[in-house]
Amino acid sequence: MSIADFLNAPCPTPKTLPAAEIEGPARFFNRELSWLAFNWRVLEEAMNPRVPLLERLRFISISSGNLDEFYTVRVAGLRELAQEGNVTPAADGRSPVEQLKLINANARQLMTQQQAAWNGVRAELEGEGITVVTRKDLSDSDTAYLCDVFLSQVFPVLSPLAIDPAHPFPFIPNEGIALAIQLKRDRDGRVLQALLPIPGQIDRFVSLKTSAGGARFLPLEELLLLNITALFPGYKLTGSCMFRVLRDSDLEVEEEAEDLVREFETALKRRRRGEVVRLQISEGAPDKLASEIIEEMHVSGDEVVEVSGMIGLVSLKELVRDDRPDLLWRSFTPRVPERVQDHDGDMFAAISQKDMLLHHPYETFDMVIRFLAQAARDPNVVAIKQTLYRTSNDSPIVAALCEAAENGKSVTALVELKARFDEAANIRQSRKLERAGAHVVYGFINYKTHAKISVVVRREGEKLVTYTHYGTGNYHPITARIYTDLSLFTNDAALGRDATKVFNYIGGYAEPEALENLSISPLMMKTTLIDGIRAEAAHARAGKPAMIWAKMNSVIEPDVIDALYEASQAGVEIDLVIRGICGLRPGIKGLSETIRVKSIVGRFLEHSRIVCFGNGYGLPAKKARVYISSADWMGRNLNRRVETLVECTNPTVKAQIVSQIMAANLADVAQSWVLQPDGTYQRPDLTEIENPFNCHRFFMENPSLSGRGSAGAKDVPELTHSDD
Numbered sequence: 001m002s003i004a005d006f007l008n009a010p011c012p013t014p015k016t017l018p019a020a021e022i023e024g025p026a027r028f029f030n031r032e033l034s035w036l037a038f039n040w041r042v043l044e045e046a047m048n049p050r051v052p053l054l055e056r057l058r059f060i061s062i063s064s065g066n067l068d069e070f071y072t073v074r075v076a077g078l079r080e081l082a083q084e085g086n087v088t089p090a091a092d093g094r095s096p097v098e099q100l101k102l103i104n105a106n107a108r109q110l111m112t113q114q115q116a117a118w119n120g121v122r123a124e125l126e127g128e129g130i131t132v133v134t135r136k137d138l139s140d141s142d143t144a145y146l147c148d149v150f151l152s153q154v155f156p157v158l159s160p161l162a163i164d165p166a167h168p169f170p171f172i173p174n175e176g177i178a179l180a181i182q183l184k185r186d187r188d189g190r191v192l193q194a195l196l197p198i199p200g201q202i203d204r205f206v207s208l209k210t211s212a213g214g215a216r217f218l219p220l221e222e223l224l225l226l227n228i229t230a231l232f233p234g235y236k237l238t239g240s241c242m243f244r245v246l247r248d249s250d251l252e253v254e255e256e257a258e259d260l261v262r263e264f265e266t267a268l269k270r271r272r273r274g275e276v277v278r279l280q281i282s283e284g285a286p287d288k289l290a291s292e293i294i295e296e297m298h299v300s301g302d303e304v305v306e307v308s309g310m311i312g313l314v315s316l317k318e319l320v321r322d323d324r325p326d327l328l329w330r331s332f333t334p335r336v337p338e339r340v341q342d343h344d345g346d347m348f349a350a351i352s353q354k355d356m357l358l359h360h361p362y363e364t365f366d367m368v369i370r371f372l373a374q375a376a377r378d379p380n381v382v383a384i385k386q387t388l389y390r391t392s393n394d395s396p397i398v399a400a401l402c403e404a405a406e407n408g409k410s411v412t413a414l415v416e417l418k419a420r421f422d423e424a425a426n427i428r429q430s431r432k433l434e435r436a437g438a439h440v441v442y443g444f445i446n447y448k449t450h451a452k453i454s455v456v457v458r459r460e461g462e463k464l465v466t467y468t469h470y471g472t473g474n475y476h477p478i479t480a481r482i483y484t485d486l487s488l489f490t491n492d493a494a495l496g497r498d499a500t501k502v503f504n505y506i507g508g509y510a511e512p513e514a515l516e517n518l519s520i521s522p523l524m525m526k527t528t529l530i531d532g533i534r535a536e537a538a539h540a541r542a543g544k545p546a547m548i549w550a551k552m553n554s555v556i557e558p559d560v561i562d563a564l565y566e567a568s569q570a571g572v573e574i575d576l577v578i579r580g581i582c583g584l585r586p587g588i589k590g591l592s593e594t595i596r597v598k599s600i601v602g603r604f605l606e607h608s609r610i611v612c613f614g615n616g617y618g619l620p621a622k623k624a625r626v627y628i629s630s631a632d633w634m635g636r637n638l639n640r641r642v643e644t645l646v647e648c649t650n651p652t653v654k655a656q657i658v659s660q661i662m663a664a665n666l667a668d669v670a671q672s673w674v675l676q677p678d679g680t681y682q683r684p685d686l687t688e689i690e691n692p693f694n695c696h697r698f699f700m701e702n703p704s705l706s707g708r709g710s711a712g713a714k715d716v717p718e719l720t721h722s723d724d
Contacts, residue, residue: 014589015677022591025093027565028583029679031556032074032090032099036106037681038580039066041601041673043110046117050670050686053124054320054327055603060117061320064313067107067114072174072249075103076277080248091558091583104302115309118316128327129214130319132205135226138218142208143226146218149206150227154220157202160231163193169296170195174247174274177312179221180289182239183232192235193289196224204315217319219310241285242311243293248274276303283308329603332700334364334481347371348378348458351467351489355650357706358487359661360473361604362699365480368454368487369396371469375456376404382464383410385455385503388429389448390474397475398429402436411438414506416449441507447522449506449642452630455499466496470646472608472628483607484699486628486661488646488653492517495646506642519645521631526559526638528645532613532625533563537570545618546572549662552609554581554632561633568594577665578675579606581634587677599681602671603696611645612658620658622651656705670694 017026045051046059081088081096089095094102122132138146161170172178179196198204198220206223208216221242228237279299281290283306294304310316325331339356343349347370350356358367373396375381384404391397405411415430430440443449452471457464473485490496494516501512502520511523519528533548540546548567555561555576561584568574574595576584586595600606609629617623631643648654670692673681686692 014587014593016589017591019590022588025089025091027585027588027591028091028558028561029585030090030092030094030099030102031581031583032078032103033106033679034556034581034583035070035074036103036110037679038599038601039063039070040110040113041599041681042066043113043117045601046121052327052329053121053128054324055329056117056121057125057316058320060114060121061314061317063110064114064316067110068175068246068314069249071107071246071278072274075100076248076274078103079277091556100302108305111305111307114313115307118310118313125319128324130321130324131214131216132319133208133216133218133222135218135222138226145209146206146223146226150223150230154202154223155227155230157199158196158224158231161195161197163195163292169292170197172197172245172297174245174249176200177221177242177244179224180241180243180285180293181225181228181237182286182289183228183235184238186234186236191238192232193292194232196231198224203318204312205318215321215324239286239289241282241289241293243279243281243285244311245276245297246278246280248277278303278305280305280307280311282306282311332361334361334366335703337363337367337706338703340367340370345370347374347489348467348491351491355488355490355492355648355653355706357648357653357656357704358489359608359656359699359704360483360485360487361481362484363704365477365487367489368469368471368475368480369400369477371456371467371489372397372400372454373403375458375467376400376407376409378458380459381409381456382459383412383455383457385412385414385453385500386475387414387416387449387451387453387506388426388475389416389450389452390479391425391429391476392478393425393428395429395475396477398432401433401438405433405437411436412503412507413438413440414443414449414503415440417442443506443642444509447640447642448636450630450637451502451520451642451644453499453502453644455496455503465491466493466500467491468496468499470495470499470628470644472610472630483605484696486608486610486657488628488648490650502642502644517647517649519647521638521641521643521645525629525631525643525645526557529560529611529633529638530563532611533560533567533572535615536572536613537567539614539616540567540571542616544616545614545621546570546616547612547614547619548572548574549612549619549658549666550575550610550633551577551606551662551665552611552629552632553579553607554634556581556583556632556634557638558583558635560638564595565591568592575666577606577662582675585677585679586675597675598666598668599673599675600665600668600671600695601673602694606665608661610657610662612662620655620663622654624654624658626654626657628657652706660705661699664693664695664698667693668695671696 042059043063046056078096078100082100087095161167163169177198181194183192204220205217208218210216276297276299279297340350375384386401401411401413413433415426417426433440454469456467468490470488473483498515498518504510505512519525536546536548555578564574576597577600578597579599582597586592586597609631611627612619613625614621615623615625626648627645629645631637637643669684669689671694673683675681
């Protein structure tokens, strides 16, 4: 399918709603149910025969991990509201209690389907010689080998815990798994109940010896049951079950905290002991054992989930082995931009030639690291400013900043302590930076700083030149291998001034005035977006071409959605690529007939944020207004975070975004799901399509426009190029 085919394809058949619903809460989809729909799409990839077998296993693990986080954050928050008697409805009109009921029913179906997916993949893995066995499948030689493994690698870190009045029920941390057992003493028949918490520091699966080409794995809980007599001499096992705990993981930080780092360290300890929001327990567990666990965990009703199958499916990622490349995605090496190669790796020289947009992971994130590493060692660089929201534990970004500070450069690092689940890592990074001599700031207490900005000030002759990097994704070299994101490098003076003003705002609370090419939240980004949408509506009413293309993770902000509805009613053609949550209902007669929404779920995680306005000329067009952003269209991003919306003015960068990246995303068929007016997602029947277009494969095989040195637009495949 070409981009023209896609744009000429009809919208889903419009659905008619009563006028009251068009104007009321029914015009929005529920945020939580929309997120669950996304996780269903992730799980569908585990059952997609076009996906390599071990990658399908990875999708089961991802879906399970996603659901865990959903419970520890979103469900935990709704649960707290419900317990407080809060009846304030969400945008779709549902109260916290009503949402929890729907979430519970949907999530239980999802967990059942996750087990079915695992059973299906497990059977196919056996056909490939990869087997997950139980203790009943072991030979004598296996048992002898596993006895050595148990004594040398497991036994030293185990802590068997009896459950009786003298031994209070132990604390099980968030995501903790434990094996609960019933035992009978041989000499007198005395009954003993005990727990074996499974250490998170040990792999969930033990590799067994096998013939060449094959692989066998035994779950750790099976190894424990195999060695019960070594743990409890003189006892016989009479019953057992597994259980897993999820706890409320949201952090509460005092707004008047005198020491923000110390306050977060205290809050992290509280998180570990949060209330249980979900207890998974083996189906068929001994009644007395199950009752004891449920009572001690202080859970009941919907908070208890009986699992028929494996508990803790997130651990399946351990079975994704590198030694079976035939069962993985084919290897892919990210490209180094030709323009950087033409300048012998000199990032400043490449950027000075003209603005450069890199499309990760197709173009290597190493260029971002090189940008900072070169700055750290360049004697002409006088200052570096950097935001850090999420990064890796052994971060080359932090290492470069430390080196720069140690080399005497002025280094300012904005470290966001409120990056959920990365708080502890960010505290460690901030202390490392401070020891190196960098100036570390933590931004606002009420707002998260989610903007992705790096500024390098370099002395060139008699003047100071500012080189700026604006990103749509985190400065995280590991996730940059699988997340699709954009990196804009520029030495445009206006964008440099804008970036500096943002740092002044975060560090000194002084609201920036007269931003030139940048809009930021929470100050003006929402207004900028709505003004852009309304401008397209005005073009439509004036009879001019009116189009909006946008791509992001989530769209849920009611005011933005209502602006899109108004634009649709004016005749604006709107195409949205929304990976995850979408509160907008497309294809509703009289409300959103001209809006199409699709979600791409495939090899890479779609993460970039883009918005393109036709500006009275349509799309793709040279006179379109094109932006990249760190923000999704959600209330938290537009109202409670520091985010950036950068207008791209360089013609090549604009062409790359509109005529290549957005065009290919819209043309994708192989990995796309189309949102229907009733909230369901449908994907095309690929058996009826010859060579369905896959945008991930396209980007892997075709170089981007920006950063190509002497190569130009004429070299890009016809799909992506417009002579408009």
